[in-house]
Amino acid sequence: MRISFANDYSEGCLPEILENLSKTNLEQIGGYGLDSYSKSAIGKIEQLLGAEPNQVDIHFTVGGTQANLIVISHVLKPYSGVLSAPAGHIATHESAAIEATGHKVITLDADPYTGKLDALTLAAFLSEYWANPEPEHSPFPGMIYFSNATEYGTHYSAQEIRAIRDVADEYDMPIFMDGARLGTALVAEPEKLSFDQLIDLVDVFTIGGTKNGALSGEAIVFTNRKQNYADRFRWTLKQRGGMLAKGRLLGIQFDTLFTDNLYFRAAQHANQMADILRTGLKQRNVKFWTETKTNQLFILITPELKRLLLQDFIFLDWLIPSKQQLSELGLEKSDQNYHVVRLVTSWATQKEAIEQFLNRWDDFANL
Numbered sequence: 001m002r003i004s005f006a007n008d009y010s011e012g013c014l015p016e017i018l019e020n021l022s023k024t025n026l027e028q029i030g031g032y033g034l035d036s037y038s039k040s041a042i043g044k045i046e047q048l049l050g051a052e053p054n055q056v057d058i059h060f061t062v063g064g065t066q067a068n069l070i071v072i073s074h075v076l077k078p079y080s081g082v083l084s085a086p087a088g089h090i091a092t093h094e095s096a097a098i099e100a101t102g103h104k105v106i107t108l109d110a111d112p113y114t115g116k117l118d119a120l121t122l123a124a125f126l127s128e129y130w131a132n133p134e135p136e137h138s139p140f141p142g143m144i145y146f147s148n149a150t151e152y153g154t155h156y157s158a159q160e161i162r163a164i165r166d167v168a169d170e171y172d173m174p175i176f177m178d179g180a181r182l183g184t185a186l187v188a189e190p191e192k193l194s195f196d197q198l199i200d201l202v203d204v205f206t207i208g209g210t211k212n213g214a215l216s217g218e219a220i221v222f223t224n225r226k227q228n229y230a231d232r233f234r235w236t237l238k239q240r241g242g243m244l245a246k247g248r249l250l251g252i253q254f255d256t257l258f259t260d261n262l263y264f265r266a267a268q269h270a271n272q273m274a275d276i277l278r279t280g281l282k283q284r285n286v287k288f289w290t291e292t293k294t295n296q297l298f299i300l301i302t303p304e305l306k307r308l309l310l311q312d313f314i315f316l317d318w319l320i321p322s323k324q325q326l327s328e329l330g331l332e333k334s335d336q337n338y339h340v341v342r343l344v345t346s347w348a349t350q351k352e353a354i355e356q357f358l359n360r361w362d363d364f365a366n367l
């Protein structure tokens, strides 16, 4: 069987979750997210955020695309769009799920290597939009979206988000941070952004379980920092099919993830495994598309080496760099062709799998 570095949701779930699902299996529990396990999970998340009672609103749903479309369609007015980097998940990998709710995803320029939205570009866009005497001919910029970690495995510091926040406040806009991979972003450099800072920095964010050891599930957190965007959210959650009758499944999983720091320990493991892989690849002079500290690595590889490695491992093609990009990456003199592929480690990755990958790399690279 090939070893997979394709993503961080190839395995089932953390054993603690399976154990708690099994232990509680015959308990008769109320539905739709109002059960005691969901309430307990909410309490634990509130405590970690340092929230006052009833300060934040927390809900659970099954998947990331679902969380994004439900949040965005709930918060936006019918005539509004959402601003995103071109590589933002809602702009690239959600089959126009947001547009299907009637809201345009408006993409702004962003650094193609880091994939990050930056405050200056955002400010320039908004200033130009509002300088137009007839702005109503294009969608109202109603929300700012970015994911943390990004599609390129990079992550934001508090300072970077603060700069986006300042622009958002100037234009009275909410920020939605998609945290499908929030765990790996926060533990990448905890001193640069901590969980409790989110309460002041963004209006709504998700805490991804699916990619961090849950069977599935995302928590949606409205911080209510200025405006109550969560008002009547349960109606939208229900209408859009995101409210699970067996809400216990999500409650038990998040209650487990937020017990004994499991959520962050799982993410730390994924990042540590990525560190080992990154170090091994750097020792082999492999070029990286961008420098990341999370569990996603994007590397340049020749098509031939890729073909050989794919015999024993699974990983995904990401993009084919242009000539100009190859030159920016210092490969202008190479007579080789390169592809960018993504390697992902997870809460379940074993060190031995990485050793095998690096060993096979050596076997093939030296042919």
Ligand SMILES: Cc1ncc(COP(=O)(O)O)c(C=O)c1O
Residues within 6 Å of the ligand: 062, 063, 064, 065, 066, 068, 089, 147, 148, 149, 150, 151, 178, 179, 180, 181, 210
């Ligand atoms: C940042 C981000 N948001 C949302 C999603 C969508 O999640 P799902 O596949 O559970 O719908 C993904 C999935 O890869 C993601 O990486």
